[in-house]
Amino acid sequence: MVRSPLVSAAMCLLLAGCSTEFTPQTCATDDACGSGLVCEVRVGQPVCVAATDAALHIGSSAPLSGPNQALGTDMKLGMSLAFDAQNAAGGIRGRQLVLDFRDDAYDPDTAEANVRALLDVQPGTGMVKCPSTDTSVVAGQAPVSTTPLDRGPNAVLALLGNVGTPTMVLTAPVTLETGTLFFGAFTGATPILRDTTAGPCHQYVFNVRASYADEARAALEYFFDLQVPDYTHILSFDQNDTYGQAGYSGLVAAYTAIKGGFTPPPADPTTPFPRFRYTRNDETTVPAQVTAAAAYLGTLLAADTANHTIGILMTDTYGPAADFITGLRQWQYANDAQQTMLQKATRLTLDFINVSFVGPNALAARLQQAGTVAAPQGPVAYTASVIVSQVVPNYQSDSSDGVLAYNKAVLAAGATPSFTSLEGYIDAQIFIAGLLAHAGPFSPEPLVAGFEDLSSLSLGLGASAGFSSTSHNYSKTVWGTALNASAGFQNQYFWSEGVALQMYQ
Numbered sequence: 115m116v117r118s119p120l121v122s123a124a125m126c127l128l129l130a131g132c133s134t135e136f137t138p139q140t141c142a143t144d145d146a147c148g149s150g151l152v153c154e155v156r157v158g159q160p161v162c163v164a165a166t167d168a169a170l171h172i173g174s175s176a177p178l179s180g181p182n183q184a185l186g187t188d189m190k191l192g193m194s195l196a197f198d199a200q201n202a203a204g205g206i207r208g209r210q211l212v213l214d215f216r217d218d219a220y221d222p223d224t225a226e227a228n229v230r231a232l233l234d235v236q237p238g239t240g241m242v243k244c245p246s247t248d249t250s251v252v253a254g255q256a257p258v259s260t261t262p263l264d265r266g267p268n269a270v271l272a273l274l275g276n277v278g279t280p281t282m283v284l285t286a287p288v289t290l291e292t293g294t295l296f297f298g299a300f301t302g303a304t305p306i307l308r309d310t311t312a313g314p315c316h317q318y319v320f321n322v323r324a325s326y327a328d329e330a331r332a333a334l335e336y337f338f339d340l341q342v343p344d345y346t347h348i349l350s351f352d353q354n355d356t357y358g359q360a361g362y363s364g365l366v367a368a369y370t371a372i373k374g375g376f377t378p379p380p381a382d383p384t385t386p387f388p389r390f391r392y393t394r395n396d397e398t399t400v401p402a403q404v405t406a407a408a409a410y411l412g413t414l415l416a417a418d419t420a421n422h423t424i425g426i427l428m429t430d431t432y433g434p435a436a437d438f439i440t441g442l443r444q445w446q447y448a449n450d451a452q453q454t455m456l457q458k459a460t461r462l463t464l465d466f467i468n469v470s471f472v473g474p475n476a477l478a479a480r481l482q483q484a485g486t487v488a489a490p491q492g493p494v495a496y497t498a499s500v501i502v503s504q505v506v507p508n509y510q511s512d513s514s515d516g517v518l519a520y521n522k523a524v525l526a527a528g529a530t531p532s533f534t535s536l537e538g539y540i541d542a543q544i545f546i547a548g549l550l551a552h553a554g555p556f557s558p559e560p561l562v563a564g565f566e567d568l569s570s571l572s573l574g575l576g577a578s579a580g581f582s583s584t585s586h587n588y589s590k591t592v593w594g595t596a597l598n599a600s601a602g603f604q605n606q607y608f609w610s611e612g613v614a615l616q617m618y619q
Contacts, residue, residue, distance in 0.1 A: 138162065143553040144207050152207055155555045165208025170549065170556060172197075173232035173270035175225045175285060176277035176300070178217035181395055182431050184476040185534060189275050189300055190215050192538025195523040196546060206549045209556075214270055218281060220395060225281035226258065226288060229273065233292050234266025244315035246306055247291040251283045252356055258287045265292040271556055272297050275541050278471075279303040279357035280394065290315040295558050298541030300534070301471065302326035302505070303360040308587065317562050320581060322541050322588045323505040326469055330364035330427060332592040332609035333467040333503060334372060337425030339607075339615065340465055345369060345376055345386055346414070347422060349407060351438050352429035354391040361429025361469055362389065390438075397433045404441035415456040423463040432473035436480035439466055440487075440496050447489045459490050467501045467594070474502040475532040478601040497597035501606055504593040506536045507574045508605055514574025516540055533603075540573055544588060547571055576610050 138161040139146075141153035147162035154160065154168045174193065176186030190213075197211040205211060214232060218225035240262055242248045248260045272295035276285055279301045286306045289296045295318050296307075302325040305311050312319065334348075342348060350365060352358030365387060369376070380386035388410050390403040414422050428435055447459050468477060481500065486493035509517050509531050520539045524531045548565045549556070570580040576591040590611035595603040605618040 145553065150208060152209060153555050155557065160555045165205070166210075168208075169210045169212050170206060171212045171214055171270045172272055172274050172545075173214045173216070173229070174273065174275050175216045175218045175228040175232070175281065176275065177220040178215075180219035180221075181397065181433050182220045182473070184432065184473050185220070185277050185300070185471070186217065188473075188475075188532045188534035189277055189538040191527075191529055192520070192535035192540075193275050193542040195520070195527060195529075195535070196539050196542030199523060200546050206546075211546070211549075213274075220278055220281065222280045222284045225276070225278070226284040229276075229285040229288050232270050232273065233289065233294055234268040235288065235292060236264045236266045238262030238264040242291060243293070244287065244291050244312050246287040246312040246315065251287065251305055251311060255283070258284060259291065263288060263291045265294060265558075269294065271295070272545070272558065272561070274298055274545055275300055275538050277301070279360055280355045282306065283356050286319070287312070290318050293558055294318060295320065295561060297545055298322040300537065301357070301360075302329060302364075302469070303356065304363070305356070305360075316586070318558065320565055320586045320588070322544055323470070323537065324590050324592050325364070325587070326360045326429065327364035327367055328590055328609070328611065329469045329503040329505070329592050330361060331368040331371070332594060332607065332615060333425070333427050333469075333501075334365070334368045335609065335615040336467065336501075336594060336607050337465065338372070339617070340423060340425065340463075342423050342425040342465075345373075345380070346388075347424050348387050349410070349424060349426045350387050350389045350429070351403065351407070351426060351435075352389065352391055353394050353431070353434070355394050357394075357471070358391060358429045361427065362387070365427055392430070392434045392438075397437055400434045400437040401441060404438055404445065407438075407442060408445040411458070411462060412452065412456060415458060415461055421461045421463070424465065426464065426466045428466060428468040428472065430468065430472055432476035432480060435468050435472050435477050436484065436496075439481065439500060440484050443487045443494070443496060447487050447494065449488075463499075465499045465501070467503055469503050470505045470533070470537075472502060473534060474504065474595070474603065475530075475534070475601075477502065478597050478603070481597065482599065482601040495599040497599055497601070500597045501594050502533075502597065502603070504533055504595050505589065505591070506533060506540055506593075508593060508595055508603055509533065509536050510603055511605065512574055514572065516543065516571075516573030516575070519543075540575070543573065544568075544571060578610070 151162040152165045216228035277300040297320045393399040481496040484496045552564045566583045575589040592609040594607035596606040608616045
């Protein structure tokens with residue numbers, strides 16, 4: 115029987131004349147070790163150690179406080195459910211999974227500090243390894259470091275499910291510079307995660323969700339299906355930072371791909387769609403944007419006597435989203451002089467699509483609580499004509515393996531299900547599958563090839579879901595879900611890369 119170094123040393127101390135000197139058994143995989151032992155690197159050498167001494171620590175940074183705390187709370191719930199289930203089933207061949215979750219309140223500087231602590235960042239020597247480290251990713255923002263950064267001895271194995279784009283543009287460069295996996299981030303942004311910004315360090319990025327560009331493409335196809343005529347009838351309500359820009363850029367790219375360009379040329383080529391922006395973590399900046407959007411719509415109505423169908427893509431979070439939707443509806447149905455002159459209640463059709471990051475369940479709850487607005491045809495629910503774009507299946511109706519397992523876990527935990535926690539659960543399930551497929555000591559570098567070779571899992575994310583050596587984007591599938599008056603979600607459309615939009619009704 116193979117004993118661990120610690121067990122051998124203890125036995126020697128109990129035996130008279132026994133030397134405490136011993137040679138730990140070297141290994142290449144867990145199979146080379148005995149029962150209860152696993153192969154891990156100790157003092158630079160792979161040796162057999164007790165599985166109970168080889169827990170796998172995984173880090174995450176997200177908002178657990180502040181106005182967007184529902185996003186981080188739900189992501190943590192989903193990942194924890196998956197980790198708890200795997201630990202109950204024996205962990206990773208005896209190793210327990212430990213989620214080290216830090217609150218960043220959706221503040222970029224706090225998020226960066228969290229990640230530096232999770233990775234036990236140490237100053238390196240020589241040149242930086244990633245171009246995203248010493249080059250500003252965002253105009254006017256200082257780079258994360260002008261010198262190399264290394265993983266410290268107490269670094270977590272990987273970062274999983276970090277929340278947000280403005281936080282990501284600081285946390286991802288730190289993570290990649292240290293050669294650590296940045297897995298399943300809760301953002302569909304392109305910079306760093308889906309382009310060449312990080313150079314060779316991009317190998318450490320693994321995206322699970324579809325991108326904001328994918329969501330914008332699906333939304334535009336849906337708007338055109340509703341007979342939205344052109345770009346002058348498509349508005350953007352977005353957060354005034356990298357997150358909002360990611361959504362807006364996706365909208366521009368999608369329109370160009372579908373229509374071949376903007377005709378007639380817009381007055382401002384850099385901002386072709388009418389755009390209304392609020393400040394992150396500050397809902398008091400929303401009313402001014404409602405006023406500005408209302409003024410634009412009033413101008414459209416005043417220009418002719420036709421009816422106008424408007425598509426509004428919202429790259430936002432649940433608080434500002436609810437404020438913008440309720441504010442614009444109240445303006446549309448207000449019994450004022452403008453109503454008499456423009457007939458905005460009957461001539462305007464407004465359709466709202468929020469990208470997935472919004473916090474679908476929190477948004478639905480806020481709009482349900484807001485109730486209805488008085489309209490000429492009777493009360494109109496604030497949830498009416500509001501869609502949330504999803505990057506995971508509808509947990510209320512889907513019967514795929516991933517959703518069934520999630521719903522069972524949520525029920526057993528006595529928790530409330532949500533799209534965000536489902537995403538965290540799926541992220542963790544894919545991550546766990548990669549860990550289970552790896553046979554040797556755990557460190558970031560060998561896990562890269564392992565995830566690239568990971569077999570497709572039956573999680574309901576589409577037949578083409580999976581990683582490869584040429585693509586670290588697991589899913590490119592989008593579901594459009596319409597809100598109803600009881601804050602439920604009804605499937606409206608389905609989109610996948612290379613497949614035309616499909617309507618459920």
